[in-house]
Each structure stands twice: as C-alpha cells, then as structure tokens.
Amino acid sequence: DGGITQSPKYLFRKEGQNVTLSCEQNLNHDAMYWYRQDPGQGLRLIYYSQIVNDFQKGDIAEGYSVSREKKESFPLTVTSAQKNPTAFYLCASSMPVGGYTFGSGTRLTVV
C-alpha cells in the first residue's frame, strides 16, 4: 500500500539535544511538508520541499532543519535552538495539484 510513514511515533528529547524525525513516502509525490500541531493552534508550516535538494522555510522554521536528498525522504531535525519543541509533528506529501496525504505523526516531548 502507498502512503507516508513517520517514525518514531513517540520521541523524548532531553534539554539541549538534537533529534531527527523520519518521514518516508512511496507515493511518488514531488512535494513534501512538515507541520507542527499544538492544541488550539491548528497546523503551522515548518518547512516544505518541491523537489530533491531544494526546500523552503515555512512560518515557524527557527530551530528546525531539513534535508531532501531523496524524493522519498524528508527528515526533520529539531535542534537545541528550538526552545519549545513539545508538539505533534506531521509530515505530508502531495502531487503538483491536489490534496495532501499525511503521515500518522510523531509526538515529541521534552523531558
């Protein structure tokens, strides 16, 4: 079955630690996205990528980094510069025209 796989489902980060969230898709979609979801805040765009080796900052990119070395993969690193990283992170992909397909999310908690 085609889809988007996010891992891990739950992740715990210590203060000052960088962590990387994985996102893999086998839908042959060109574009991929990372959103952060906080209660009552909706989905806020962190980064997105239209093609391999290219990506753009979204509304809340500070403290995050991404790479797009393969069409299928778009990992997100939450760096120690992100002061409030506890949230639900969602990865999505899409074709040039049409809706998104979302993954099941990663819940990140700072301990």
Add this chain to the structure above:
Amino acid sequence: QQQVKQSPQSLIVQKGGISIINCAYENTAFDYFPWYQQFPGKGPALLIAIRPDVSEKKEGRFTISFNKSAKQFSLHIMDSQPGDSATYFCAASMGNSGYALNFGKGTSLLVTP
C-alpha cells in the same frame, strides 16, 4: 498572520443534526480549498475539496459551500453521526506544489447520541 480563519472552535451537535463549520480567507489568489478530518492521535485525512469555479460540491453527507465574493467557504455535515466526532480543518492554497496549504485553527466536533 492567520491567512485562513475558522469558526467555531468547538461544536456540539445531536445525532441526525447538521454540523456547519465556516472559514474565511483574505488572499484572492487562493484557488484550492480542501477540508481535512482528524481523529485523535492520527494525521488529518482529506475529506472534500473545492475550486472557486463552482459554488457547491457534495460528497455523500458532506457539502462544501463556496462564496467567492465574500471570500468564505463552509462545510456542512448532514445527518451527523457520532463517528463524525473529530477535528476538522479548512485550508487554502494557490493550488500547485509551489505553495503550501494554509490551515485554519480547527474545529472540534462532538456528535452526541
């Protein structure tokens, strides 16, 4: 700046009733308006979408109404069921991969038996 404003924040509807969620946007360049449904602990799933060349689109019990002049669109859920209880997000974009979706803040819908 919130480009898509969604209301209400929460909604309680009795089984069999009509659920109505409203969204408004400012950017007249938007030309793709989807609605997503999200259950707790899951990613959102595309429910229904509309483009501004039509004023209404219906899929089963779900209908989008679109008012281009008012820059508003709404989701109507007819004969609401307890299984419809979820968070609903409206969104808007310029419709191609060069532009990411802008989401509303979501509406938490509870359908009571």
